[in-house]
Amino acid sequence: MTNNDDIITVSGLNVSYGESKVLFDVSMNVRPGQVVACVGRNGAGKTTLLKSIAGFLKPTSGAISSGTTNLIGMVAYVIAGLGIKYIPQDKKVFSDLTVRENLELGSYATKDYNWDQVTDYFPKLKQLMDHKAGYLSGGERQMLMIGRAILGSPKLLLVDEPTEGLAPSIVMHLKDVFRELSKKMALVIVEQNLPLVCAIANKVYALKEGRIMGELTDRESIRPEMCEKYL
């Protein structure tokens, strides 16, 4: 059911890649300040769900709305302009641009030039400003992508597999960052690292083969073993 207060409401969403159907009747909602985790094995449809919300894939049926705004049919850059930012999982930054130029791209699009908020979360980026982004490590690239996305104070961050392939120390740092960010914006995090998402999420959707198999909504039940039951 659509709630005007919801940042995102997805109902009855079906998405196909050509003949191959990937999402089956998926419904979910995200309220302000919530950290929502989508967990599931590879191929469960988690990334497809995020890309559909971000306007990158056109659903075959179903509805996606933000408050009273219908997002179906909107192109990705317009949805980003509404404050719904997608951080893809491949950690590919604009490699030929410097860190500063990458941040400038984020700033110019949102008219938010306050980089202190970025360097407060990721102090290391300060020293890397004039480095080409292509030379950054995986963790530094993830910091840059998150930093660039939070410029303009979006209302929702869609984060796809943020910890994949990163060192444990960076994963811990990102966990703290997500906790802090959740005080200012809602987050939807797609992740296979169950202990991490269970530590920060208010709500968990478990996906399997394109369907939502379970929804955990109270802190007591959000535990890795409970999530695994559905996967």
Add this chain to the structure above:
Amino acid sequence: MNVLRWWWGLLLAFALLALLRVFLPLPFANEIIIFSIYVIGCNFLLGRVGFISFGQPAYLAVGAYGAAFYLYYFGTNAYVGILIGIAAGIIVSLAVGPLFVRLRSDYFALVNLALAVIIYYLMQKVLADITHGDNGLWFLTNLSSTPVLDISRPDQFFIFAFLVGFAVWAFYKYIDDSIFGACCLATKINEDKLRFLGYSSFNIRLLAFVIANTTTALAGAMYAVYLGFVSPEITSPARVADPVVVTILGGVGSLYGPIVGSIAYTGMKDLLSKTFGNWELIIGFLLVFIMLAGEKGIWGTLEPLLKKAFLRARATGDAADRGGSSR
């Protein structure tokens, strides 16, 4: 933006162009400047936006015929002719751009090539009544003296071309250092991610396309005024690869590349055509050799060597200063 580097670059470009006048015959110097302006648009499309275009002669012809129609049929002021050539470039780019920039790079190359062929046959056959077909339009004697710089005279045209070339170069330098330049590079690297940041990659590509092709049309209009003659040969299918070859020869993506490439290409053509009968064949082999020897192009190969030499000279100078002051 590194202001020092910016001015250093401008000075270097200025010095390079000034050398043309001192050491080279006037027609050759004019040819190099106009050709540099022609190639800089192609270099921007290829190096910044990732579009390879085999249709640049089409936009060159649009600018040239825009100026030529005015100067042959309507007026005598070469400045106005050039402005009309630029306007024609903008109109045609805006007319075809929304269709062309949606295409991927390989299809983009081919659709532009098709446009060049269409314009060639339009000018040669379909519109022969007004373009005089292969005979072309001759209007050198129609040109009146222009105020400030009389660009109907080759020596004053050189100063004009020099200033225009300088302004175009500075404009592209400004774009390269701007957010728009970063957006162009970003759309070349990963268009999808640019959309996730809230940018319309279509708008960015369209603007880049219009800017590049208007620059090419400007070069076309300047050719028309300088030669006082335009024929369909300007967009001949045999010449569609010229700007791409010169871009790659000079060094893709660098603003010095088009200047260096134009000097090398025009120089080779001039030198070889005076000496050998089948000079095009020799140019072909030379280009293959140059590409294989340094796939970054002439400037791309020279730049690191020059930087290294510059740093070594500076280190030697600093050491000598320290030695002198300690004594």
